[in-house]
Amino acid sequence: MSLIKTPIKIRDLTLNSRLVMPPMATSKSEDGKVSDDLLAYYAQRAQGGYIGLIITEHCFISKAGQASENQISVSQDEDIAGLSRLAQTIKKDGSKAILQINHAGLNGFADTVYGPSAIVLPNGKNKDKKVLAFSQDELKELVRQYAEAALRVKKAGFDGVEIHAAHGYLLNQFYTPLLNKREDEYGGSLDKRIRIIIEVVKAVREKVGPDFVVALRLGACDYGFPGTTIDDSIYAAKEFEKASIDLIDITGGCNGFVRKDVTYPGYFKDASAPIKNAVSIPVILTGGISDIKDAEKLLEEGAADLIGVGRALYKDADWAKNAMAE
Numbered sequence: 296m297s298l299i300k301t302p303i304k305i306r307d308l309t310l311n312s313r314l315v316m317p318p319m320a321t322s323k324s325e326d327g328k329v330s331d332d333l334l335a336y337y338a339q340r341a342q343g344g345y346i347g348l349i350i351t352e353h354c355f356i357s358k359a360g361q362a363s364e365n366q367i368s369v370s371q372d373e374d375i376a377g378l379s380r381l382a383q384t385i386k387k388d389g390s391k392a393i394l395q396i397n398h399a400g401l402n403g404f405a406d407t408v409y410g411p412s413a414i415v416l417p418n419g420k421n422k423d424k425k426v427l428a429f430s431q432d433e434l435k436e437l438v439r440q441y442a443e444a445a446l447r448v449k450k451a452g453f454d455g456v457e458i459h460a461a462h463g464y465l466l467n468q469f470y471t472p473l474l475n476k477r478e479d480e481y482g483g484s485l486d487k488r489i490r491i492i493i494e495v496v497k498a499v500r501e502k503v504g505p506d507f508v509v510a511l512r513l514g515a516c517d518y519g520f521p522g523t524t525i526d527d528s529i530y531a532a533k534e535f536e537k538a539s540i541d542l543i544d545i546t547g548g549c550n551g552f553v554r555k556d557v558t559y560p561g562y563f564k565d566a567s568a569p570i571k572n573a574v575s576i577p578v579i580l581t582g583g584i585s586d587i588k589d590a591e592k593l594l595e596e597g598a599a600d601l602i603g604v605g606r607a608l609y610k611d612a613d614w615a616k617n618a619m620a621e
C-alpha cells in the first residue's frame with residue numbers, strides 16, 4: 296500500500312491522501328475578491344479529489360498587511376461570501392480545504408509598512424517606503440486581526456486555517472534575528488522572538504474553538520543567512536504545538552521557498568525530519584518534489600507525514616490525477 300495514498304487524521308479531519316497542494320499566490324483576485332478565474336483554477340486542481348489537502352494562497356488579514364495588488368482579502372466580513380465559494384469549490388470532490396492568512400509586514404504593498412523593527416529589507420524591496428516598527432498597542436490590534444480573519448475562514452466553510460510564518464513575511468520577520476532588532480519582550484532571545492506567533496496562535500484558537508484545524512507554516516531556517524537555525528525551529532515547533540496548533544508546514548525562512556544550490560527533492564527535510572521527531576502533530580514537507588515516487592520515498596524515510604507539491608501542480612492541473620492514478 297502506498298503511503299501517499301494512505302489517509303491521515305489531523306485533529307478530527309481525515310484527509311484521503313497525504314498529497315498537499317501548498318499555498319501559491321495566483322494574482323487572480325481583483326479588489327481582494329474571489330474571481331471566477333480564481334475559482335476555475337482551484338476547481339481544475341480539486342477535480343477528482345486526488346489532493347488530500349489544498350491550502351489556498353496567502354490572503355491578507357488587513358489592508359496594511361497586503362502583499363500585492365491581486366491578492367485575496369480575508370480582512371473584512373464582506374469577504375466571507377466569496378471565500379465560501381472558494382471553500383465549496385475546493386471541497387467538491389473530497390479534498391479538504393485550508394485557507395492561509397498572512398500579514399506581509401516589511402514586505403507590504405502599501406506606502407507605509409510595519410515590521411518588528413524599522414528595517415530596510417536585504418533585497419531593498421521597501422527602501423522607498425516609510426518603514427515603521429509595531430508599537431506594543433499595535434501588536435495587540437494585530438493579534439486581534441489574525442483572530443478575526445481566522446473566524447471568517449471558519450464561517451466561510453473551510454476545514455482549517457493556516458497562519459503564514461515563512462518566506463520573510465511578518466511573523467517570520469519576528470522569528471528571525473536578521474529583521475527583529477527589538478529590545479522589548481518581542482525581540483532578543485528565541486522565546487521573545489516567537490512570542491508574537493504564540494499570541495497569534497492562542498488568539499486564533501480562542502476564536503475558532505477546539506475543533507477547527509489550526510496550521511502554522513514555519514520558515515524553519517534562514518539557510519545561507521546568519522539568522523534562524525534548524526535547532527531554533529525544533530524548539531519553536533514544540534512551543535507552537537503547546538500553544539495548540541494541529542499541523543506544522545515546513546518551508547524556508549528569509550531564503551524563501553527555494554535553497555541556493557540545493558535542489559534535491561524535499562530540500563527542507565533537514566528541518567522537517569527532526570521536527571517530526573520532536574512533535575506529535577503531523578508535519579508537511581514541501582520543496583522540489585515533482586515526482587510522486589520521491590514523495591513516497593520521503594514518507595518512507597520519515598522526513599514528514601504529508602508532502603506538498605507546488606510548482607508542478609501550478610503548471611499542470613492534471614498532475615495529481617496522473618500521479619495518483621499510477
Ligand SMILES: Cc1cc2nc3c(=O)[nH]c(=O)nc-3n(C[C@H](O)[C@H](O)[C@H](O)COP(=O)(O)O)c2cc1C
Nearest residue numbers: 317318319320352353552581582583584604605606
Ligand atoms: C507562484 C508561487 C506563489 C507562491 N505563493 C505562496 C503563498 O502564497 N504562500 C506560501 O506560503 N508559499 C507560497 N509559495 C511557495 C510554495 O507554497 C512552495 O513552498 C514552493 O513552490 C516550493 O515547492 P515546489 O518546489 O513544490 O514548488 C509560492 C510559490 C510559487 C511558485
